[in-house]
Amino acid sequence: MDTLLDFEECIRDSPAFRKSLDRCENDFTELENRVEKVMKLCGQMVEAGQSYTNCNQLFLSALSEFMVYHKSDGVILSCLRQFNQGLQEMIQFQTMLFDQTQRAITQQLTNLLSRFVPQIRDTRREFVRIGDDLEAAVLKNTQVSRHKPADAERASHLLLATRKCYQHFALDYCLQMNNFKVQQKLDVLNSVFSYFHAQNTFFHQGFDLLKDLEPSMKTMASQLSQLSIDCTAKRKDLENTHLLVQQRDASGDAVIVCNPSDGGTIQGYLFKRSRKKNKTWKRCWFSTENNQLIYSKSHKVQAVVLFDDLRLCAVKSLEAIDRRFCFELLSVQKCCVLQADTEELKLAWINAVQGCIDMAYRDQIANQNTQVKKNSTPVPVLKQPSHAPALGVALQGNGNRRCCDCGEAEPRWASLNLGITMCIECSGIHRSLGVHLSKVRSLTLDSWEPEQVKLQCILGNDVINSIYECNPVDGLQKPSPNSSRHDKEQWIRFKYVEKRFVKRQSDSADADIETAKLRAGEKLYQASLIGDLVAMATALAAGAEVNWSNPEQEGRTALIGSAIGGSLLACEFLLQNGAKVNLRDQHGQGALHAAATHGHTGQVCLLLKRGANQYAADERGNDPLSIAVETAQADIVTLLRMARMNEEMRDSEGFFGSVDDETFQDIFRDFSNMASHDPEKLSRRQFARSAEDGAVNKQEGEGEEN
Structure with a gap:
């Protein structure tokens, strides 16, 4: 640690103090020069970065024009459109990085210099002036004759007053120099730390963006591979055709x-x-x-x-x-x-x-002899209805045609766990919150499962805003599409991180935070049983822990409650909000056990897709498969056995084996679509199967009595 100026030595004005003071002044001058150099180079870096961003924007504009040139080629157009949207968002992240760098380096270091440098220089100027006066007073006092007592007394008084003034300014000067030496370490380290934090946020956002584009990149890679194969084959065909035409027709004769x-x-x-x-x-x-x-x-x-x-x-x-x-x-x-x-x-x-x-x-003769058969009826051709894309379905939710946070029209991004739609700028802010608060996906670039799209329709912007903006705070106004990014970021953090606008319980019983969380957890569990998504979202906003074990319900979590109640969307909503799929109650049963026990085929399929452990046994030693066999759930038995067979095949093939069997994926896809679009089919099959099993059991009982 650097030594500070000693106030006692300052009073004595010893040579050691003068030496320390010279060293501190030299350090102060050197630090000032280096800080000014850092700020100058930071400004040049930010200007170069902004120039790079502008050039990158021009490049993307040219890329957009290039997309128009290839509008007839669907593969190239899709690839260019997806990468263009991703790069547009990356440019916004870079602009944020340059703004944060400007604030972290230039503003903080400028504040350090402006707060200390002018005052230290003024004090030093007075310190040097009074020091010169003290030297003059000392010389005058020593030169007075002993035979002039009146002059000697005046010289002594002047020397005493000058020395007191000098000591006062010297102490102030030392205090300011010491304060600067102490404060500059804090400000410099804080500036560098803020800059590195901005870099960390920038690369984290870029990583999340590229991770979201991984499915599209894999699709593009397969399309590129196929396009390369087709291109090679087409080139060979063209070369063969060229050779054939050259040998056959390139003779100089006219061609018809x-x-x-x-x-x-x-x-x-x-x-x-x-x-x-x-x-x-x-x-x-x-x-x-x-x-x-x-x-x-x-x-x-x-x-x-x-x-x-x-x-x-x-x-x-x-x-x-x-x-x-x-x-x-x-x-x-x-x-x-x-x-x-x-x-x-x-x-x-x-x-x-x-x-x-x-x-x-x-x-002409054939048309005259042809007779039209009037009694014939054409056979209609049935076309399977095509599933609407995620964008068209999600925008049908209440309020989903405008950004949930700023109100901009035609949003193209959404949050899986919150069930809202948002514009591209607000989606970048949501990404910076972390996936534990908001899982951002593109409505046009990413693939969506049916239950995820249904969450967007059932919840939607109006429902979520009625929860998270229920209690507005005076002085805070919701941003508009034209508001600055800083205002939007502040509003979103107040809304989802600090939850300032969520309605709080006013009774004294909920004054305790832990008690309020317990009550919110109980409400979340009860809402999960009946599949009330709005009540579940309200409970989570009120502070309910998604993985809280309800002691009054034998330690069951909300996910287990949704598996008992049979709501597929409630189960998906909890999983998207961080519910752990393999937590179990006091009897060792998890959500997969509960779904198998109550015959909810769709939830069994969903839990298996989300990584539920199908080999976990309860306190009686029963795993989900044995429970399904015992209760004669044929569809669930099929799913569990197929999942177990697929896992065994994958383990046997080793590290380089295929990820999943195609038949297994097809069966899971069929069950998922049926559970999402037509759950009554599964219910009717389960009811018929239960009736048949009851009749068989009745006949067996009568046979035993006879």
Whole structure:
């Protein structure tokens, strides 16, 4: 630790004090210079970072324009759109980092210098001046003659007063120097710590963002791999086609496109003689289409119909003119002379046009002989209804078409555990809160399970705001879409972290925080039993512990209560809010035991997907599978056995084995969709199975009595 100036030595004004004072002044000057250098370089770094951010924004704008260029390619468009949204959010994180760096380094160090430096300099100036006066008073006092007592007395009084003033300023100067030496360590370390905390938050946000994009990146990687395979195959086909065409057609002869199977349709270049007096020849592109002869003078000019109906035309070779390879088309209204490049092309055109004429006559006769069957009814084609994307379904919830926290229209992000939708800026603030408070997902980039989308619809912004904004605080106003990020961040932290706006119990019994938490935990358990999501969200906002064991209910948690009650959405809501899936009650039974006991197939499927231990045994030694077998729950037995078989196969394949069996995934997906979209089917099957089991047991009992 650095030595401070000694006040006793300051009074004596000893050489040791002067030496220490010089060292402190040198340290003060050196520290001031270095702090100013740090602040200058910090400003340059922030300016360079802002320039980088601006260039990055321009790059993303160009990338957006690039997306428009590839709008016809769905794979490229999807990849570019997803990465563009992720990079836009990353730019916002970088802007936040530069702002926090500016505050952490420049502002704190500037406050340190502005608080101490001017005062220390003024005091030092007075200290030096009084020191000079003291030197003059000492010299004057020593030079007074002993024969002049009056002058000697005045010189002594002046020396005493000057020395007192000098000691006063010296002590003040030492105190200010010592205070600066003590405070500068705190401010410098606090500044550096704030800067590193901003860096930590920035990289944490980037990690969460990229982690959320992992499913999309895996999908893109598989699409890229398939696209690479398709590209290689396409290139080989093009090379083969190129070689084949080169060997077959690249002979210098004129090329025409003729399709005999389509009534002799033909395309190619011909010279057309003008009907004007100068009789000029113009090379045009001709084709037969829909019983018409069409030609185009240039690709920039729209094609023109030369003959409307080839059935009214005749085609013949023309030998009476000087030009070679000519033939003529005649109709009642007009005639036209055309010239091919070779004799073979001329014959091909004549045959093709004649074939079109013959085909047109055959089609006319076939249409006249065809009779429409009026009594026939078309068979309707049933199409499976396509599931709406997460965005369209989630925005149907009450208030979900605007951001829950600032009110911006058309939100594209949501919180899984809170059940709200939000804009991109508020989603970045929610990410900084941590996943234990808000699990942010994209409504357009991420994949959503059916029960998660239902939570967004049932809860929604209006319901959550009625809980978390029930008790507004005077002086605090909800931010708008145009509010600054600082105002939005302050509001969100007050709302979800400190829960300032949640309604508190006013009675004296709830004055104790622990008692209030216990009551909130009891309300959470009761709401989980009946599946009341609003009451569950209210209890969590009031401070209920999601994994609290209810002593009055044999130590059951709220998750076990939801498994008993049978609400799939209540179970999913608790899991998203941090409920531990393998906690057990006093009898050793967990949520999976309760779901198997009460025959809730959908919840068994959900708990298995969330990592429930299917081998856990209760105090009687029964695991969930044995309970399902004992209670004759056929669907649950199937699920548990498939899950156990899948786990055994995965263990046997070792580290490089497949993650899950496809059949197992298909069965789980079917049960999850049925539990989410049509739970009555599972209930009816369970009821029928219970009735059959009761009838069998009754017959067996009668047989034993006989």
